[in-house]
Amino acid sequence: MTERRLLLLNGPNLNLLGSRQPEIYGSTTLAQIEKSTRSVAAEFGFDLRAVQSNHEGDLIDAIHLAREDCVGIIVNPAAYSHTSVAIPDALAGVELPVVEVHLSNVARREAFRHHSYVSAVADAVIAGAGPLGYEFAVRYLADRIGS
Ligand code: DQA
Numbered sequence: 001m002t003e004r005r006l007l008l009l010n011g012p013n014l015n016l017l018g019s020r021q022p023e024i025y026g027s028t029t030l031a032q033i034e035k036s037t038r039s040v041a042a043e044f045g046f047d048l049r050a051v052q053s054n055h056e057g058d059l060i061d062a063i064h065l066a067r068e069d070c071v072g073i074i075v076n077p078a079a080y081s082h083t084s085v086a087i088p089d090a091l092a093g094v095e096l097p098v099v100e101v102h103l104s105n106v107a108r109r110e111a112f113r114h115h116s117y118v119s120a121v122a123d124a125v126i127a128g129a130g131p132l133g134y135e136f137a138v139r140y141l142a143d144r145i146g147s
Contacts, residue, residue: 003047006141007066008037008134010052011059011078017103025103028131037074037134044142046071056080060090067094072141074134076101081116088121097144099137102127 010030013020018029034050041048049070051062059080066073073096077087081100091098098121105128106113119125124140126133 003069004045004145005047005049005070006041006138007062007070007073007075008034008048008050009059009062009073009075009077010050011076011080012054014076014078015052015054026130033131033134036131037138040135040138044138046138046142056084056086060086063087063090063094066096070096071145072097072099074099074101074137074141075118075122076103076134077116077118081106081118082112083117085117088117091118092121097141098122099140100125101133101137103130103133104128 014030017025017033018027030052038048038050053059053062059077063073073091075091075098077084077100080087100116100118100122106116107127123144124137126136129136
């Protein structure tokens with residue numbers, strides 16, 4: 001593979017970042033997160049495909065596509081973390097390194113957010129670091145994948 005590409009996948013309601021419950025999720029927009037993540041990825045020689053969807057099936061399709069042309073996945077499955085079996089099944093099926101990111105510290109929030117089905121198939125989980133979590137995810141994948 002000549003091109004090294006990461007998939008940055010954001011789930012439902014994350015398109016509203018910036019105005020959605022800023023006391024929990026901060027004021028950074030998804031566009032800003034995608035831009036900063038892309039720029040850190042570029043430092044390590046990675047191209048970045050950023051996808052956000054409010055639909056579970058679209059997220060699964062993006063994961064399947066990553067098998068063709070990506071070397072790692074950064075995913076914030078948002079509320080689907082706590083409900084979806086199909087998303088972790090898809091992630092397990094593509095056999096790429098996966099980092100699960102949550103902007104908020106889900107362990108400190110409501111009990112229903114304490115369990116993520118995705119964590120069982122993630123290589124690393126980052127929660128509570130805000131938008132920086134996505135940057136940490138790139139750094140982890142760069143170290144994991146190597147040059
Ligand atoms: C979230 C945490 C989830 O519980 C929630 O449903 C989200 C965002 C986070 O980034 O902190 O939508 O994944």
